[in-house]
Amino acid sequence: MVKKFLIRAMALLFVSSFVILGAKENIKIGAIVAATGPASFLGDPELKTLQHYVAKINKNGGVNGQMIELIHYDTGANPKKAVTFTKRLINQDEVVAIIGPSTSGETMAILKFVKKAKIPLISMAGAVAIIDPVKPYVFKIVATDRMACQKVMQDLNKRNLTNLALISGSGGFGKSMRKQCKEVAPDFGIKIVADETYGKKDSDMTSQLLKIKNNKNVQVVLNPGFGQGPAIVTKNYRQLKIKHPLYQSHGVASKKYIEIAGDAANGVRLVAPPVVVADKLDDSIAYKKVALTYKNEYEKAFNSQVSSFGGHAYDSLYIIVEAIKRAGSTNPEKIRDEIEKTQGFKGVDGIVNLSPTDHLGLDTKTGMIMLEIKNGDWTIVK
């Protein structure tokens, strides 16, 4: 008797589950993020942001009456895992678009698979190589290190400084930005007169800085890198009483840097994505509201400081969602076409204008902001 009842109950459940699913087929969006491991400072806020906003979109009725289903995998910043998960997203989960991966190496590793499957991908990594040359199915909304270099050099031109010393971290980020800066320097009439590096776990950079200090040609110093390195560079820089202006990269555009470098950070200039100073942006800036809302919402939901990385996830998600809305379809090809037509998208990272020849859509005017640290807080350099 009991057995019979159980079988009936299960049959009923089975049938009803079909009815529920049939009524509203979910839109499956894939995400590949490095939520743990060495790049977790990127992947962790990215994943949190995606989960938070997917839930929010669904609560407000979803997209075109359909719910979004976020299928996410954690790669631990391992390109091999990124490839495995990309294949799984494409073949098993049958997603209509993919967000991620968090790092450039992983993104480069999966490009050929999304191309073959014709699934649109919005990468959250930094390297220029991802969208240059343009690949039909690959987009990214993160300002490149090349843009950061250009932004710094524009500022140097304004201050009539031409002789730049580089002191770069030897991690992937520092290396790549150092290369980009050396490439764009001649465009701005800037000479690299010193080129030092340090290991990313080094505890003292005095030797390298002494060398720079004793180089009579140096007028200004730029430090591409992230993590603890730039904070130590900044402290050593002040201890050695080096008088030249010091520039930092967007790699340290968080309050954490000021906290760790302390008073030494005062007077440092750095390039930063707008979200970091969302509350200080001029009201006339079109994306201020988006950036500020995101910042407040993130900080409230997760009780931790906002970073630009989560902002990349926000922008990626909403560019896809709006593309789906416009396409009125979940066909990956149609979504891709609509993503490419994105114009004037107000995102956390700035105004995004995509086109068949530009799959980045940000420029140095809106995608990056020059900041100076005064009294332990950001001020915007006009």
Next chain:
Amino acid sequence: MIELFGYMLSGVTVGFIYTLVGLGFTVIYNSSGIINFSQGEFVMAGGMSTVFLLYAGLPLGVAFVLAIMITSLIGIVLYKLISFSKDSSQISLIILTLGFAIFLRGLAQVIFDKQLHTMPSFVGDGAFEIFETTLTYQALAVIVVSIVIVISLYLFFNKTKTGQAMMAASNNVDAAKLMGINIKKILMLNFAISAVIASIGGILLTPITSTNYEVGIMLGLKGFCAAIIGGLGTPFGAVAGGLVLGILESLVAGYVSSEYKDAVAFIVLLAILFFMPGGIFGNLKSQRV
């Protein structure tokens, strides 16, 4: 000339940091013959727990003492794990310490977080100006504390009964047992001491380098190099090794290229192992087989 002085001073500062980590290796090796590869993680545990105890609102002194106690407990836990598997070969035990290091790193990610943390310098933010370069108070604190620890370790190992018992245990376990030395207690004490030294290192380093869950990896590696270069088993060896390493790195960064700085550390390590297998201060002990 002033340039050279600057590089030397920077090298000495870094060298004492390596020394402080290297000392921990020395202590455990002295008693058990094991290389404890979770030494760097002990340093991390000391720094991270101090930072988070400070966040919790505890006064500086209390946070220090608690952090040191927590870390020494971790050291004792490691000893317990090792004593469970006491029949294993030394290599297995060394691998066990490596695994414990990975475990501690993971645990720190869960208990604390993955962010960088720092704390204010507790000896003041100032610096001495010497010629055209500077020595911060905090760096000086590292140097002074290292020297104090080295001297007290030397006195402990050579002048106290417990210390002598430890040396005996390291030389010949069976003979030591026959002499009535409580090997288990001695070993446990050793792991605790080593963890205490590491946590003091972690506390002293945090204001200089800041800390996070993986800060121990490179520190552990460099400290290990320092201990090997100087000769495992003698506290003075750790000082010599740390200084050689720190100064060489600094000189290479200054005069050659900062790109080759880390390579030099490991080249020196290889050279020492080839030509002076006992290290600068070490005399090769007869192998326990």
